[in-house]
Amino acid sequence: MRLVIEVWRQDTPADSGRYETHTVDDATPEMSVLELLDRLNDQLVEEGLEPVAFESDCREGICGACGVTVDGSPHGPQRNTPSCHQRLAGYADGQRIRLEPLRSAAFPVIRDLVVDRSALDRIITAGGHVAIAAGTAPDADSLLVPHERAERALDMAACIGCGACVAACPNGAAHLFVGSKLTHLSLLPTGRQQRGKRARAMLFEMEQDFGPCSLYGECSRVCPANIPLTAIAAVNKEGLRSFFRHKDD
Amino acid sequence: MTADSGWMPPPCTVAGARAGGVLDGGAPEGPLSTAWRRRRLEYRLVNPANRRRLKVIVVGTGLAGAGAAAALGELGYEVECFTYHDSPRRAHSVAAQGGINAAGENTVDNDSLERFVRDTVKGGDFRGREADAFRLGEESHRVIDHMGAIGAPFAREYGGTLATRSFGGVQVSRTYYARGQTGQQLQVAGSQALLRQVDAGTVTLRTRHEMLDLVMDEGRVAGVVMRNLVSGKITAHTAHAVVLSTGGYGNIYYFSTLAKNSNASAAWRAVQRGALIASPSFIQFHPTALPVGSKWQSKTILMSESLRNDGRIWVPAKAGDERVAGSIPEQERDYYLERKYPAFGNLTPRDVASRNAVAQIRSGHGVGSLKNGVYLDFRDAIARLGKSTIAERYGNLFDMYQHATGEDPYAVPMRIAPGAHFTMGGLWSDYDQMTSLPGLFVGGECGWGYHGANRLGANSLLSACVDGWFTLPYSVPNYLAPLLGTAPLAPDSAPVREALARTRSRVDRLLGIGGRHGPSHFHRILGDLLYEGCGVTRTQESLTAAITAIQQLREQFWSELRIVGSAERLNQELEKAGRVADYLELAELMCVDALDREESCGAHFRDEHQVDGEAARDDEHWAFASAWQVDDGQFVRHHEPLTFESVRLQTRNYA
Numbered sequence: 059m060r061l062v063i064e065v066w067r068q069d070t071p072a073d074s075g076r077y078e079t080h081t082v083d084d085a086t087p088e089m090s091v092l093e094l095l096d097r098l099n100d101q102l103v104e105e106g107l108e109p110v111a112f113e114s115d116c117r118e119g120i121c122g123a124c125g126v127t128v129d130g131s132p133h134g135p136q137r138n139t140p141s142c143h144q145r146l147a148g149y150a151d152g153q154r155i156r157l158e159p160l161r162s163a164a165f166p167v168i169r170d171l172v173v174d175r176s177a178l179d180r181i182i183t184a185g186g187h188v189a190i191a192a193g194t195a196p197d198a199d200s201l202l203v204p205h206e207r208a209e210r211a212l213d214m215a216a217c218i219g220c221g222a223c224v225a226a227c228p229n230g231a232a233h234l235f236v237g238s239k240l241t242h243l244s245l246l247p248t249g250r251q252q253r254g255k256r257a258r259a260m261l262f263e264m265e266q267d268f269g270p271c272s273l274y275g276e277c278s279r280v281c282p283a284n285i286p287l288t289a290i291a292a293v294n295k296e297g298l299r300s301f302f303r304h305k306d307d
Numbered sequence: 308m309t310a311d312s313g314w315m316p317p318p319c320t321v322a323g324a325r326a327g328g329v330l331d332g333g334a335p336e337g338p339l340s341t342a343w344r345r346r347r348l349e350y351r352l353v354n355p356a357n358r359r360r361l362k363v364i365v366v367g368t369g370l371a372g373a374g375a376a377a378a379l380g381e382l383g384y385e386v387e388c389f390t391y392h393d394s395p396r397r398a399h400s401v402a403a404q405g406g407i408n409a410a411g412e413n414t415v416d417n418d419s420l421e422r423f424v425r426d427t428v429k430g431g432d433f434r435g436r437e438a439d440a441f442r443l444g445e446e447s448h449r450v451i452d453h454m455g456a457i458g459a460p461f462a463r464e465y466g467g468t469l470a471t472r473s474f475g476g477v478q479v480s481r482t483y484y485a486r487g488q489t490g491q492q493l494q495v496a497g498s499q500a501l502l503r504q505v506d507a508g509t510v511t512l513r514t515r516h517e518m519l520d521l522v523m524d525e526g527r528v529a530g531v532v533m534r535n536l537v538s539g540k541i542t543a544h545t546a547h548a549v550v551l552s553t554g555g556y557g558n559i560y561y562f563s564t565l566a567k568n569s570n571a572s573a574a575w576r577a578v579q580r581g582a583l584i585a586s587p588s589f590i591q592f593h594p595t596a597l598p599v600g601s602k603w604q605s606k607t608i609l610m611s612e613s614l615r616n617d618g619r620i621w622v623p624a625k626a627g628d629e630r631v632a633g634s635i636p637e638q639e640r641d642y643y644l645e646r647k648y649p650a651f652g653n654l655t656p657r658d659v660a661s662r663n664a665v666a667q668i669r670s671g672h673g674v675g676s677l678k679n680g681v682y683l684d685f686r687d688a689i690a691r692l693g694k695s696t697i698a699e700r701y702g703n704l705f706d707m708y709q710h711a712t713g714e715d716p717y718a719v720p721m722r723i724a725p726g727a728h729f730t731m732g733g734l735w736s737d738y739d740q741m742t743s744l745p746g747l748f749v750g751g752e753c754g755w756g757y758h759g760a761n762r763l764g765a766n767s768l769l770s771a772c773v774d775g776w777f778t779l780p781y782s783v784p785n786y787l788a789p790l791l792g793t794a795p796l797a798p799d800s801a802p803v804r805e806a807l808a809r810t811r812s813r814v815d816r817l818l819g820i821g822g823r824h825g826p827s828h829f830h831r832i833l834g835d836l837l838y839e840g841c842g843v844t845r846t847q848e849s850l851t852a853a854i855t856a857i858q859q860l861r862e863q864f865w866s867e868l869r870i871v872g873s874a875e876r877l878n879q880e881l882e883k884a885g886r887v888a889d890y891l892e893l894a895e896l897m898c899v900d901a902l903d904r905e906e907s908c909g910a911h912f913r914d915e916h917q918v919d920g921e922a923a924r925d926d927e928h929w930a931f932a933s934a935w936q937v938d939d940g941q942f943v944r945h946h947e948p949l950t951f952e953s954v955r956l957q958t959r960n961y962a
Contacts, residue, residue, distance in 0.1 A: 070876065090605075097603050099825075100827065100828075102871075104823070104825075109880060115392070115399070116401065116566045117566070119710070122394075123392065139710065143711065169537075169877045184506065186499055186502070187457070187458070188500075190457055191378075192378040192776045192777065193449060193776075193777070195452040196456070198469055202468065203460075203463045208460050208462060215458070215495065216488065218491070242458070245460070246455075248455075248458075
């Protein structure tokens with residue numbers, strides 16, 4: 059099928075950027091959005107034009123590298139699905155498709171569809187970790203974790219760090235990302251030891267780059283890892299807990 | 308068989324290649340079960356107060372790289388760590404699904420360290436280093452404890468203890484897991500630990516940097532040359548030692564289970580600077596990848612091998628059967644693995660499963676519209692255990708399958724086919740994980756050693772973690788200790804200037820070709836050539852033809868490549884071109900290695916060497932690892948003799 063692609067082009071972070079229109083004649087319904095970009099780029103290179111820069115790596119929905127905005131939706135029209143798995147089945151011959159970067163003040167555009175998401179890692183660096191050095195961990199079987207709690211930790215730990223939640227949020231909040239990490243680590247016996255300290259550090263860093271949460275819920279509708287909306291409650295919960303307890307654990 | 312018994316390997320008769328000398332892996336003498344403990348006692352130490360005066364560069368932030376960088380940082384060394392990703396968490400370890408092994412003594416299924424070693428060595432078809440397999444098993448428990456403690460939420464039983472499952476090639480249950488996302492959970496935990504060290508100031512992390520060369524100082528590795536992928540700036544970074552943990556090169560096949568950016572360039576540059584590369588043709592084809600469905604498909608998606616615990620593999624008994632799976636009655640289905648290998652059934656090792664699938668597809672029993680897959684069927688498991696149990700075990704894998712194919716695997720069988728997956732071969736290193744270049748260490752899939760000619764499922768996450776967290780933090784300081792008091796090379800020294808000039812001229816050369824095709828064009832052709840010539844099975848004829856074709860393709864590449872854009876900013880075509888250029892050289896060596904090795908072992912299956920369809924290993928002549936040197940365009944095969952003391956050399960038999 060023939061698709062008319064409106065794609066965002068921006069040479070440098072300082073550049074104002076613009077849409078370019080191209081046509082791909084042999085798109086198929088099984089193709090992913092990223093494979094459509096592959097196809098377009100092949101075409102551009104053969105014509106001697108610069109290909110569209112975009113990020114992707116595993117193409118299995120787990121690395122979190124990919125993320126483009128498709129017709130206004132972060133990752134694409136299909137809910138809770140990463141760009142690499144967004145198929146073109148919903149598009150008809152001759153239809154237009156608009157591709158732009160994940161849009162957020164916290165994610166400056168580097169080039170075309172590539173954005174800088176390092177603000178997310180700054181939050182993890184501030185406190186999204188467990189202070190246990192190599193070789194000092196106790197026997198994992200001596201720290202019992204109820205089955206259900208381990209499963210809940212896994213639900214929250216599934217976050218792939220793609221940043222779509224931030225791009226979907228009208229406020230540019232990172233509460234889903236931060237809340238899932240706080241919950242994940244607070245459910246584990248070793249992670250609990252610095253629960254209060256972690257919440258303080260991560261929330262402080264979060265506020266440097268990201269907006270407040272107004273419970274729009276857009277984040278959990280785009281999240282490719284299906285992080286539930288309850289994760290955002292953990293941000294306030296852990297923050298208040300830490301504030302009132304004044305303790306590191 | 309030892310080097311001093313007068314034994315000599317067969318002569319190397321491949322054109323453009325010759326035999327070299329004998330290599331010593333440097334494993335401790337004496338019983339292997341205590342070798343690692345004894346070696347650790349021999350290692351030199353560095354006083355904690357002096358550690359910050361010694362600098363280590365780590366390239367890559369997968370399980371091995373993040374682990375090594377974090378652990379060395381925790382110890383107090385100055386660490387500079389590089390990744391071409393925007394975040395350390397994205398390294399391809401993240402995509403491993405099924406699990407991580409640990410040699411268990413606790414359960415009553417009769418597992419033990421010795422059995423772990425036996426399974427690993429036998430699974431690798433006796434072409435790995437046994438001493439390394441012992442270390443792997445010995446450190447496996449600390450890996451589980453550590454990764455769990457730093458945040459990987461392993462699956463738990465209702466009693467709260469760790470849950471395990473079994474994987475291909477073993478008959479015990481020693482695989483720890485976190486649903487089908489074990490790699491992701493370990494990788495996220497590892498990169499968090501790395502970022503903790505960034506926070507503590509011991510590790511400097513540079514993202515979006517790709518290694519383009521090594522800085523060599525009188526035969527030692529003294530640093531790296533990096534390209535900032537955003538600014539295009541090329542800079543040199545020097546240190547007392549360098550760790551390469553840059554992953555495997557399965558992506559050389561174009562259609563592979565690897566990430567799109569996974570590449571061989573850092574490792575191949577080390578080879579060009581004189582490092583040896585062991586067994587480059589030992590490539591694992593994963594039996595449970597998804598079949599290629601269309602030309603523009605970008606890769607072959609991987610489905611975890613753990614699915615083979617409950618899924619049954621079959622094809623229609625009649626060749627060319629056009630009926631849909633549900634209409635084929637039970638007696639007309641051929642559960643060929645269960646039929647041929649009753650003891651292991653659907654859990655035969657990957658090489659056996661892949662080879663049998665290719666045989667079924669080639670003989671006309673393939674399924675799907677392109678007849679290029681086999682069925683993996685959960686019908687019986689769902690009937691036995693219920694849909695909810697299957698969903699809990701494999702839910703995200705089933706979702707992924709549905710995303711990728713549009714088919715519901717709860718209702719119709721999955722279609723799977725072998726896809727290039729893991730490289731058992733890689734930079735040769737000694738027992739201390741140091742390559743043949745002093746100062747250059749290796750961790751994870753980038754290296755070789757543990758997995759022989761075939762890797763067992765769930766051993767790769769383990770080997771990357773053991774290298775990163777529990778081997779390099781011991782062995783790198785041993786190398787660093789005598790260097791105390793010396794400074795890393797100065798930025799304006801001759802070796803640094805030379806490495807920078809070499810890198811810049813290569814980038815200029817790539818940009819200056821001015822041909823017609825982008826790098827992906829050549830990569831796709833190379834992938835087809837390799838699947839055909841050096842794939843699941845190889846012959847003298849296919850390999851010889853592939854070598855000629857690769858040489859021609861390389862010439863075309865250097866005259867017909869076109870890179871649009873400049874080197875002064877983000878240019879993904881330039882990145883790809885550099886990687887494909889290296890693939891075009893490595894591919895030839897892979898074929899040379901496969902052609903040279905006149906036997907079948909593990910994943911290296913030469914049609915000429917088989918008995919009743921099973922690999923015919925030749926221990927009399929080929930019980931050694933080939934470690935290749937690239938010397939002025941000639942390939943030189945050095946050999947490390949392999950001996951086995953705890954496991955008797957035996958024919959693999961999974962029947």
